[in-house]
Amino acid sequence: MNSSGSTKERILGAAEVLFAQRGFDGASLRQLTTAAGVNLAAVNYHFGSKDKLVEEVFRRRLDALNASRLAALAKVAGQADTTLEDVLAAYIRPALDLSHDGSGSLFMRVLARAFAEHDDTLRQFLSANYGHVMRQFTAEFARQLPQLSKPELYWRIDLVTGALTHAMSGFGMIQRKHDVSEQVHREQTAQHLIRFAVAGLSHP
Known part of the structure; x- marks a missing residue:
């Protein structure tokens, strides 16, 4: 898997955990980027x-x-x-x-x-x-x-x-x-x- 693919999967995995724990409104992008070990630009690049x-x-x-x-x-x-x-x-x-x-x-x-x-x-x-x-x-x-x-x-x-x-x-x-x-x-x-x-x- 290339690094772009692994970054995207890492974000999705972290999002799934946070959404399950905190809900969609309760999980912030800051919490997500911290959990996934990425910056906000990576989230915007892959998902918008x-x-x-x-x-x-x-x-x-x-x-x-x-x-x-x-x-x-x-x-x-x-x-x-x-x-x-x-x-x-x-x-x-x-x-x-x-x-x-x-x-x-x-x-x-x-x-x-x-x-x-x-x-x-x-x-x-x-x-x-x-x-x-x-x-x-x-x-x-x-x-x-x-x-x-x-x-x-x-x-x-x-x-x-x-x-x-x-x-x-x-x-x-x-x-x-x-x-x-x-x-x-x-x-x-x-x-x-x-x-x-x-x-x-x-x-x-």
Whole structure:
């Protein structure tokens, strides 16, 4: 990796930590430059502004996550034998894989901050860049659940996403036991969440 690349990654890594700890407004550029060991000119050179830096923190994780989701969805969408469980697995499993990665788990706290702080600029960025992913999943959920009205389907998908975000955060009551591997715990989480989501989505 060249020095420009390593500087940019160092800034992104430091920003992710600070945003998780202090929120977007609470983390100052001065704190960021100190943590990353760079000057303000380097931040401006690579990102231009703090808002653009925030967007890049999200892009770095969400581009890969949503590429994995869409690849998994492409294997099952529109198929006659596809089940609701298949669609949910394509939506849930890539997210859990990210959240149980060491640095990915930190990003989950950043994502939680985004929900909590109601940042309109950030929400518009996420909608503009990743809204197409939810639209593709919603179309397949609608195919699986033709009995649901569009508003009811949206409510249920939103609640499933909330449950997924909670599971990804690792703050819930269910913590991994010392004698259970990370992989096994992730699989248990996926299985429980998919069963829960199937019940909620398909309930009359």
